Amino acid sequence: MAWNWKKMSAAKKKLIRRGAVALVVYELLWTGSFEWVSRAKLEGSNLWVPAVLTTLPVVGLIWILARYLGEEADEFHRLLVVRCLLWGTAAVMTSVCCHGLLQLMGWKGNWSAGVELGLFLAAALVAKLTYKVANRVPADADGLLGSEGSR
Amino acid sequence: MSFFGTSTPASKRYQRRFLVTMSIYLVVLFAAILVVKHTHPHGWQLYTISVVPAVPLLAMLGALGVYLTEETDEYIRLITMRSLLVGTAVLLAVLVVDEVLRSISGAGALPPFTSWVTFFMAFGVAQAVQRMRNRVKDDA
Numbered sequence: 001m002a003w004n005w006k007k008m009s010a011a012k013k014k015l016i017r018r019g020a021v022a023l024v025v026y027e028l029l030w031t032g033s034f035e036w037v038s039r040a041k042l043e044g045s046n047l048w049v050p051a052v053l054t055t056l057p058v059v060g061l062i063w064i065l066a067r068y069l070g071e072e073a074d075e076f077h078r079l080l081v082v083r084c085l086l087w088g089t090a091a092v093m094t095s096v097c098c099h100g101l102l103q104l105m106g107w108k109g110n111w112s113a114g115v116e117l118g119l120f121l122a123a124a125l126v127a128k129l130t131y132k133v134a135n136r137v138p139a140d141a142d143g144l145l146g147s148e149g150s151r
Numbered sequence: 152m153s154f155f156g157t158s159t160p161a162s163k164r165y166q167r168r169f170l171v172t173m174s175i176y177l178v179v180l181f182a183a184i185l186v187v188k189h190t191h192p193h194g195w196q197l198y199t200i201s202v203v204p205a206v207p208l209l210a211m212l213g214a215l216g217v218y219l220t221e222e223t224d225e226y227i228r229l230i231t232m233r234s235l236l237v238g239t240a241v242l243l244a245v246l247v248v249d250e251v252l253r254s255i256s257g258a259g260a261l262p263p264f265t266s267w268v269t270f271f272m273a274f275g276v277a278q279a280v281q282r283m284r285n286r287v288k289d290d291a
Binding site: 033034043051052054058059065069079083089090094096098101107113114116120 | 184187197202212220233240243244247255266267
């Protein structure tokens with residue numbers, strides 16, 4: 001399965017670039033929030049500030065996906081991304097459902113931090129790879145090479 | 152005017168599948184709670200029971216995926232895709248806030264099923280807002 005940058009559509013390249021930036025910002029904000037809280041000894045409602053700040057790149061990631069759906073001319077690739085999004089959401093929902101039910105049944109534990117976002121990304125990636133393999137036809141590994149390939 | 156605001160053949164099939172899976176989910180959920188209440192399972196049995204109600208939930212999202220494939224009206228599909236994005240964004244935002252609060256202070260654990268309800272509410276509100284914004288006189 002060739003992962004050829006040159007043959008990708010312009011919209012997909014933008015998606016990957018923007019997505020990478022969003023994930024790096026998320027990591028920085030996550031680490032920064034911990035540092036800030038431990039140094040400034042934040043308490044009470046002040047804790048909401050780092051919590052909401054860390055959320056911004058995650059919402060940004062979804063906005064980036066929305067922009068990609070607007071920019072991508074290839075209907076098949078658009079549908080593929082939506083399917084991956086559905087799988088990611090399904091993984092998160094399953095995790096949340098199990099967690100909620102376990103709590104309701106008296107379980108006192110908690111998932112580790114980052115599990116849900118990790119599950120979302122992992123499920124979306126697995127779905128993407130699976131669909132790619134399932135729909136593979138010769139010379140179509142990374143999109144429509146001739147007509148709408150590298151713009 | 153249908154329950155979900157659209158009446159294409161694909162959306163009718165989606166509504167049917169959604170209602171069926173929702174009913175199954177509610178039955179399975181209450182059955183799981185009853186089983187736990189009366190048999191007091193521990194360890195892997197408890198984990199297995201907690202996974203079972205997630206199956207109809209997955210089927211619900213599967214129905215949404217099938218609908219997106221079957222729907223021939225490009226505009227309605229776009230509205231559904233956007234709503235799905237909004238629902239996912241709100242769901243992830245709520246979960247990340249909860250995770251950060253839990254990690255840095257040990258507080259902030261959401262009540263069970265908040266995220267699930269949040270997703271479908273955000274999905275529904277996004278659909279309603281888009282429909283209202285795009286309303287034309289003859290469409291009322």
